[in-house]
Amino acid sequence: MSSVPPAIASAYDPERFRAEGHRLIDAIAAALVSWHAREGVVLPWRPPADALAEWPLARGELVADLQRILASSTALAHPRYMGHQVPPPLPGAALAELVSAILNNGMAVFEMGPAAAPIELAVVDWMARTLGYGDRAGGVLTSGGSLGNLTALLAMRQAKAGFDVWRDGLHAGPPLAVITSADAHYSVVRTLRIMGLGEGGVIVAPIDAQHRLRASAVEAALASAGDRRVIGIVAAAGSTATGAFDPLDELADVAARHGLWLHVDAAHGGAVALSAAHRDKLAGIGRADSIVWDAHKLMMMPALVTAVLFKQGGHVYDAFAQQASYLFAAAAPDDTWWDLGQRTLECTKRMMAIEVWTALRVHGEDFFGAVVDRLVALAGELASRVRASGDFELAIEPALNIVCYRHRAPGDLDAHNRALRRRVVEDGRFYIVGTQLPAGYFLRSTIMNPLTEPSDFDDLLEHLRALCRG
């Protein structure tokens, strides 16, 4: 057969990579400069149907195409991005992602990640200790909070069902159910449906005035379970809607009293453990049986880097232990603890630990506490401006870096604020989102960009007023 065809040699040519890479680095640096200077819009809005026609699969040039994508995406790095709980990543972490992509070490087995696998174990160990877990803890990194919650709830199901669900299926026992709050992330309910529990598999307990799940609500939910066997509680440490923290010590007590598994969805709030000023919000988290923590939220990593942590590390194998002869050398997990594929739903996965590991080495742990402190302080600045405004009002006092507020106007408040949010999106100079709370529809700003300044909030409120007038 012939030697490497020219088109293939060209596509893999290191000098081509070098030239395109240097051009791209400059293009990204220029975009960062522009965004940080508050130039242009945060959200280059296009009607979706129009956008669909604008990205044809015709021939193109790599760097030009990527520059167009940079200019046409939502600019999380713009200080007026105050929307979803996804951060502007640390630029150095994006560089680590480039290394992850070029190496492509899939690391289901140690051989396919002789650097990535030990780095992941170091990062998981650090995350577990940061949350107060002890020597027996264990865990794994996986692609996102939804997959993380699924992994943890599978371990809960296996540990607490009272029969071997993995082997015998759900038919072999009574209906199972999990107690969670009305504010739980939609992935929790979705996960239980995936697992075959149906709508009866979720007992939604009411929240208190601060949007927290209390032990008394859990007790009432237990009393309402009927013929269902309740296997656990899913608590939130930084709820998605409002950033509320459930009282974990209180929930650990009620879980212990009834022999339930306590899972804490700390996807958003886990990083609060790095802040001396705010870590008390997580009091009791070390008593949870399992925890999910997204490093791609308050640790400023690019998506997706989720840790699933278990107080008893052995639980990490419960959900998935299974033989695959082309992958794992032995069936017994103890023999191959370094083959991380046994711990996740994922077979091939990204080298997601290296960005956390390098960021901790470059910036130090305290840096991340300072980021959390700044984001929480910024949220306080927005809340105080809303409080003082006269024409805006808060839904509740922010517990962290999420502020829910609305504009006051005569007539239907929900319709007014929905329409206002729509105008913000189509204008694009600021980006905020909205959420439906029991008290009505509210605007919602998660402060994720530490380059935001308090004056940006003055400008936001003026911008909203101007849109109402216009």
Next chain:
Amino acid sequence: MSSVPPAIASAYDPERFRAEGHRLIDAIAAALVSWHAREGVVLPWRPPADALAEWPLARGELVADLQRILASSTALAHPRYMGHQVPPPLPGAALAELVSAILNNGMAVFEMGPAAAPIELAVVDWMARTLGYGDRAGGVLTSGGSLGNLTALLAMRQAKAGFDVWRDGLHAGPPLAVITSADAHYSVVRTLRIMGLGEGGVIVAPIDAQHRLRASAVEAALASAGDRRVIGIVAAAGSTATGAFDPLDELADVAARHGLWLHVDAAHGGAVALSAAHRDKLAGIGRADSIVWDAHKLMMMPALVTAVLFKQGGHVYDAFAQQASYLFAAAAPDDTWWDLGQRTLECTKRMMAIEVWTALRVHGEDFFGAVVDRLVALAGELASRVRASGDFELAIEPALNIVCYRHRAPGDLDAHNRALRRRVVEDGRFYIVGTQLPAGYFLRSTIMNPLTEPSDFDDLLEHLRALCRG
């Protein structure tokens, strides 16, 4: 409050990114030059316990740390990488990943991916058409084949159970089961366990001499189902162990005859549709109800980019449709077809389409067919050398780019080849894997690097002989 603290300003400084980025591009280019020249080892093996101690969370410098990771990882770009079915990514696709990472557009909603969402829809449409699906097809990209198979099997469960599993749970009907082959990827069995079906939820049908699932085996499996309701068939288009292609037309016929859902795991083999020489292996795939295709296999993308495709696009909503007021503007999918979060288990996800989109624009569709043709031809070169060798033998003729072979020696062949594989790993100059087939343990090489040359196989066989002697 104070302005942006210096440590935070420094971490986000575009000029710091520019300087570190240029250094990193040169470091990666140098590594590519070295790997392509066959310098150094493919696998820098360390005993796992030693490796664990070598990556402490002390202070470090970004580019130096990343260079050390480059030097300590498995070099898929080295032409003597002949191991798992994960490719050396196109360097340009790794650059697209850098853009994905810095933008971090999570795209559960269109606003969080005004470029990424339409690009994903364009890529999904292209992939569906490439496999022969028509105008009514639909799908989504997700993080990996395991998650992709889970998504497809959830749609199968909802469509074919005969009752509303999503709403009422598995308890509301008879036990369910899926027929698959003994060669199915372990994630398929794992997925059904996750979904609550237990070991009874899988009926493993025997394979023929070419490792294919035949209609007759499906019929026999159906006859053995007992009180279980069989809902579908999972076929492989490029099985993991040997690369075998199940006869899809035959399986579509038997599925139609019995009202079953046909899912095709074409994670590995989907890209064969791009090769005029080999696409007949996929004959009938357009009749499948759902297909999974990993672009991070034979399309040379970095992991993870998996398409889940449905012949009837509406099925994409069946598994997950659910209200999340802070995300989706409306409950009805038709109103917000561009909010891709309704289609996946993932809420936040990576902008994974942009690397496929740019690669197709830069290189053109034919390029990917040429890559497939070269990898298959290379596998044929290895197979013919094994056949001609006298001291090695093939397990079966390769159907694609996976070659299973073993060294012949007196005594316990399995133990001999396992020990040989272990020596290859610890030596590191070549990388191959192994697999347990019904006929015994075999060495396994998936040819994924188009820069490999036939002479590398001569060197591989000599290397194996030398390790046997040593």
